[in-house]
Amino acid sequence: MEIAVIGKKEFVLGFQLAGIKKTYSAENPEKLTETITKVLEDTNVGILVLQSTDLDQIPRRLQVIIENSVKPTIVTIGGQEAGLSLRERIKRSVGVDLWK
Amino acid sequence: MALNVKPTRSELIALKKRIKLSERGYKLLKMKRDGLILEFFKVLAEAKDLKNQLAEKYERAQRMIAIAETVDGSIGVKSAAFSASENPVIDLKSKNIMGVVVPKIESQSVKKSLTNRGYGVLGTSAAIDEAADAFEELVECIILSAELETTMKRLLDEIESTKRRVNALEFKVIPELIEARNFIKMRLDEMEREELFRMKRTKGKSAAKAAKLSAAHAAE
Numbered sequence: 118m119e120i121a122v123i124g125k126k127e128f129v130l131g132f133q134l135a136g137i138k139k140t141y142s143a144e145n146p147e148k149l150t151e152t153i154t155k156v157l158e159d160t161n162v163g164i165l166v167l168q169s170t171d172l173d174q175i176p177r178r179l180q181v182i183i184e185n186s187v188k189p190t191i192v193t194i195g196g197q198e199a200g201l202s203l204r205e206r207i208k209r210s211v212g213v214d215l216w217k
Numbered sequence: 218m219a220l221n222v223k224p225t226r227s228e229l230i231a232l233k234k235r236i237k238l239s240e241r242g243y244k245l246l247k248m249k250r251d252g253l254i255l256e257f258f259k260v261l262a263e264a265k266d267l268k269n270q271l272a273e274k275y276e277r278a279q280r281m282i283a284i285a286e287t288v289d290g291s292i293g294v295k296s297a298a299f300s301a302s303e304n305p306v307i308d309l310k311s312k313n314i315m316g317v318v319v320p321k322i323e324s325q326s327v328k329k330s331l332t333n334r335g336y337g338v339l340g341t342s343a344a345i346d347e348a349a350d351a352f353e354e355l356v357e358c359i360i361l362s363a364e365l366e367t368t369m370k371r372l373l374d375e376i377e378s379t380k381r382r383v384n385a386l387e388f389k390v391i392p393e394l395i396e397a398r399n400f401i402k403m404r405l406d407e408m409e410r411e412e413l414f415r416m417k418r419t420k421g422k423s424a425a426k427a428a429k430l431s432a433a434h435a436a437e
Contacts, residue, residue: 118307120356131282131345133298134303134345134412135352143371163307163322183410187370190320194275194355203369207261210377215261 118163121156121189123149128168146174153179162189169193222397224404232398239394243386249315250379256314257372264365271358278351285344297336297345302339305362319368324360328353 121139122132129140139162143149149171156162172180172193182204183191208214222228285294310321343357 118309120305120307120359127282130298131348131352132279132293132356134282134294134349135302136301136335138304139357149340153420164360166359168220185370187320187367190367192271194240194271194359194365203366206370206373210373211257212378215258 119161120160120164122163122166122168123152123156124166124168124171132166143171150175150179153183157182157186157189159189165189165191167191167193168195170195221261224401224408226405229398229401229405232269232394232401236391236398237354239386239391242396243383243391246379246386250376250383253317253372253379255378257369257376260368260372264362264369265363267362271355271362274355274358275352278417281348281351285342285348288342288344293341294345296347297341297349299348300336301334305356313405314368314372315375318372319371320364322360322364324357328357347391349358349436 119134119139120132120137121141122129122141122192123141125144126142129142133140133146137155138157141152141156148158153165153175158167167183172183184203189203222232282294306325308323308325310323311318312321313319334346336345374377
């Protein structure tokens with residue numbers, strides 16, 4: 118299993134430095150969508166790292182897929198809205214807003 | 218509700234059995250739901266903590282790489298990044314929380330020593346080392362966070378479906394069964410009363426007949 122990183126060039130660079138091979142830079146929303154779809158199909162990827170600001174630029178349908186995906190697990194970093202989708206889910210299934 | 222049951226004694230016995238079974242299942246499921254939520258609380262506390270750590274580490278890593286870029290220039294950082302070897306490998310194992318299979322992610326060779334990073338120590342500055350160090354820490358944190366996030370998603374799914382089942386039993390299945398049982402009980406009682414009345418009437422009629430007969434005999 119491997120880790121994959123998708124994002125802007127600056128974002129990806131640091132992860133390359135940490136030794137991650139599957140880093141894809143995507144500068145525009147179309148490229149981003151295309152790359153994410155491709156990586157989601159890669160069975161060798163266990164964790165996918167995304168920048169949370171990029172998440173707004175992809176189609177809603179893909180966002181939903183990412184929210185619910187378990188394998189690979191998607192981790193978004195940077196920005197505060199990272200926990201929002203999970204927060205909504207907690208509210209829906211437990212009935213109480215437990216986050217914060 | 219349109220009761221689609223036959224008011225017979227055997228049906229009543231079967232219904233009583235089903236009500237008992239449903240109630241037992243309901244109690245069990247309720248316990249499962251509470252247990253899952255309790256388990257979820259534990260994971261949630263951990264995840265919150267980790268999320269904050271993640272943000273912190275990300276900021277630090279961003280800062281470090283910015284410094285490295287100023288010191289070595291973006292070409293220098295890129296070349297170091299390209300020569301970085303040793304892919305961090307993660308291993309997926311599974312763990313069981315109350316019947317929910319959650320992943321346990323183990324990672325290898327995320328943290329590397331200076332000499333194992335792949336780029337030349339002499340050709341690069343200390344800023345790059347620090348940036349690499351910060352990002353390795355970040356990756357470690359990401360792996361942990363991924364594990365917790367998946368665990369939470371799975372637990373939430375399970376909680377949701379268990380809750381649905383508990384509510385379906387509590388508000389739909391059990392009330393309907395009880396209604397059916399009451400209906401049968403009522404009908405059986407009614408039939409019994411009818412039967413009793415019929416017998417009394419027959420008795421009355423035959424008694425009247427007998428009285429008439431004896432009266433006729435006496436007249437003769």
